[in-house]
Amino acid sequence: AAHAGSGAENLTQLEFLALNSEFNIADGHARQPLTPGQSKIVNDLPLLFEDGEKRPVEQLEREAHAAFFKALGQHRYPSAPGRVLSCYSSSVAMEILSRALASVTDSVALVHPTFDNIADLLRGNRLGLVPLEEDPLHADDLPAELLESVGCVFVTTPNNPTGRVVSAERLRRLAGQCARHGVILALDTSFRGFDTRAQYDHYEILDASDVRWVVIEDTGKLWPTLDLKVGMLVHSENLGLPVEKIYSDILLGVSPLILGMVRRFSEDAAAGGLTELHEFIAAQRSVVRAGLADLSTTGVPDPDSRASVERVLIRHLTGTEVWEALREHHVYALPCRAFYWADPARGDRTLRLALARASAPLAQCVRALRHVLTPR
Numbered sequence: 417a418a419h420a421g422s423g424a425e426n427l428t429q430l431e432f433l434a435l436n437s438e439f440n441i442a443d444g445h446a447r448q449p450l451t452p453g454q455s456k457i458v459n460d461l462p463l464l465f466e467d468g469e470k471r472p473v474e475q476l477e478r479e480a481h482a483a484f485f486k487a488l489g490q491h492r493y494p495s496a497p498g499r500v501l502s503c504y505s506s507s508v509a510m511e512i513l514s515r516a517l518a519s520v521t522d523s524v525a526l527v528h529p530t531f532d533n534i535a536d537l538l539r540g541n542r543l544g545l546v547p548l549e550e551d552p553l554h555a556d557d558l559p560a561e562l563l564e565s566v567g568c569v570f571v572t573t574p575n576n577p578t579g580r581v582v583s584a585e586r587l588r589r590l591a592g593q594c595a596r597h598g599v600i601l602a603l604d605t606s607f608r609g610f611d612t613r614a615q616y617d618h619y620e621i622l623d624a625s626d627v628r629w630v631v632i633e634d635t636g637k638l639w640p641t642l643d644l645k646v647g648m649l650v651h652s653e654n655l656g657l658p659v660e661k662i663y664s665d666i667l668l669g670v671s672p673l674i675l676g677m678v679r680r681f682s683e684d685a686a687a688g689g690l691t692e693l694h695e696f697i698a699a700q701r702s703v704v705r706a707g708l709a710d711l712s713t714t715g716v717p718d719p720d721s722r723a724s725v726e727r728v729l730i731r732h733l734t735g736t737e738v739w740e741a742l743r744e745h746h747v748y749a750l751p752c753r754a755f756y757w758a759d760p761a762r763g764d765r766t767l768r769l770a771l772a773r774a775s776a777p778l779a780q781c782v783r784a785l786r787h788v789l790t791p792r
């Protein structure tokens with residue numbers, strides 16, 4: 417079990433326990449206050465609803481995709497019909513991909529660590545997993561024998577919870593290597609909105625190689641829209657997997673109202689909102705780091721991360737012990753055992769804090785964490 421104390425079997429069940437607490441810094445969903453520009457969009461929801469009633473959904477979908485990819489620098493995304501499948505969430509997109517992969521292969525190389533539901537969705541489709549450690553992944557070409565043994569390489573970039581980003585040059589080489597070995601390259605880019613280093617045009621690079629590729633995009637982590645979001649399954653023309661058939665087994669399409677919201681939030685992001693968000697997250701990150709800096713019992717495992725989550729290294733207690741102690745203060749962070757889906761013990765000494773939260777509750781959580789970490 418991911419976490420003996422609560423009976424939770426995975427990270428999401430731990431996040432569920434936090435959902436109704438004033439001090440929920442467990443899940444990576446966006447729960448920060450709306451900016452003035454975003455509040456205006458929320459005030460316009462009746463108009464967006466009317467738009468959704470009147471206009472063809474394919475127009476709203478095309479506009480939402482165009483605005484989203486433009487805001488994130490993905491100018492060469494495939495805009496032809498059927499190439500970007502809009503889903504209720506990125507996990508729905510992940511389930512579709514997993515089912516499709518299971519029809520052509522029995523094993524996937526998956527970045528390690530990463531959010532455990534990715535591993536669980538792949539395993540739930542009877543796929544065997546080979547852990548792909550971050551250092552070798554980011555350093556150089558992968559071993560040929562690894563690529564000969566799997567049907568897909570799956571990389572979360574920026575990674576969750578470490579924030580590590582695959583660079584343009586590294587993506588170019590990885591796509592070329594996967595193409596040469598006939599291996600599908602899949603990326604989960606759900607956190608890309610937070611890190612400009614993940615906003616080079618991935619689609620330009622993927623299309624320049626003849627690799628078979630899939631990218632899973634997500635609007636759900638970026639904007640505080642009460643989990644009204646779109647996950648996208650984007651795929652290469654030559655993918656050769658039944659993703660559209662499986663998509664149709666699961667859904668007909670997403671709400672035109674949400675597509676209109678995604679367009680408006682994307683336009684706001686492109687008009688300065690994304691820079692504002694980066695500054696906000698950086699400020700929240702510095703509150704966490706400054707609040708713990710003088711404690712010799714803590715450390716910063718991911719100094720270079722810009723994702724909306726921050727890992728804290730704890731030297732004298734396990735993440736589980738800290739999680740339980742914080743719970744006494746009604747504060748819910750996320751112990752990192754289950755991110756290490758192939759070797760949970762490696763997650764024993766870290767705890768993940770969500771940064772996309774209002775400032776006052778986050779500062780209160782840091783105070784509670786200090787209290788728990790300061791030996792009496």
Ligand SMILES: N=C(N)NC[C@@H](O)CC(=O)C(=O)O
Pocket residue numbers: 428431442443444445507531533576
């Ligand atoms: N389908 C699932 N399990 N959703 C939870 C996921 O969105 C949370 C997450 O990714 C994070 O907290 O980093």
